[in-house]
Amino acid sequence: MQFSGFPVAALDFYDDLELDNTRSFWESHKAVYDESVKQPFTALTTMLAPEFGAAKIFRPYRDVRFAKDKTPYKTHQGAFVAAGPSLGWYVELSPRGVRVGGGFYEASGARLGAIRDAIDDDTTGPALERLLARLAKAGFEVGGERLKTTPRGYDATHPRIDLLRHKQLVVGRPYGFEKVIHTPAVATLVRDDWRALKPLITWLQRAVAGVPEDLRIR
Template sequence: MAEFAGFPVAALDFFDDLEVDNTKSFWEAHRQVHAESVKAPMVALTAALEPEFGTAKVFRPYRDVRFAKDKTPYKTHQGAFVGVAPATGWYVEVSARGVRTGGGFYEASAQRLAAVRDAIDTEHTGKELEKLLTRLRKLGWSIGGDTLKTKPRGYDADHPRIDLLRHRSLTLGRDHGFEPVIHTPEFADVVRRDWRELRPVVEWIAARTDTLE
């Protein structure tokens, strides 16, 4: 396997064009560009990170359109995910907007979500997560995820951590956009640094959910 050399400009251009012409004919005409400039660098990047973080899933480029109103057939980004618990782990993505890193839990069964909320509700573990997230905000991470508009059932609206309790998923992201480093081998070190920063939150979540369905 080739060593990671960065994401070429051709990868960003490919997704720029795909957003304009998301059709099978475009895909077939540019399949080799995707293979060489998008998928191959992502596979090489995740292989470089594997000794420390584990094996990544490099996602397929095809959208599941069976129940979607949007019937365009291809994803307009290429993502990869390293899981340490169900739907919990580290993420990296390349698209027309450049490269983004992230982590957290992206979805949860009712049982797993209840376990996370119970830990947020508990004074010691809830404050621990708050401190971790405050530190990451100061480091430039954005906090996202799917949230309820109202309080979750069983919790008071004036709970000191009600905003965290509203989360049905909890993710952190950092945009690297078009920074020159994304085109170089050194970007593997950038992703490694990012994922290390997220490790305490990822492990906090995994510790509450990795034994649950």
């Protein structure tokens, strides 16, 4: 299966799904999802797997057991290549177009503590600052959920307090609706951006390397 880009039908599908997130719509348009969304994602991630590893293509169904919002289907499609627990590269298609990213998406307990220790360290912390500055200069957006207060055990005047507040650290770039997303060339963009994010992934891997495996996976 060759990757030829994300068809316009994929974006139209999610536009319509946002307006009619029902089982009846899904069942009558499932062939569009399979052909225009799932197949391109499978082809793209298969193409990138030799360099980055196998991807998980997320299920389109929402887990609504404990959610107030009971709409049954996700209004985006994502794929994730893991470099560790909740750590790795991401690509997403939604009504807002295509987006790529990488970083850690969840870190609790010992893993978050290890990452904060590495940020606090006067060698590895500044190295992360420089790395993020280079990515920002290259056009990436630095984000992720953060505490509004100072993390316990750290001073509000810490030189890297903004980084220490991160509960997630995600760096990404939107491609939006650029014509390239409908062509095979978008695979090159994803590959190049994932390569650019590899130093960040490596930094995070090293930060949690000493955390016992049973504590990393929570």
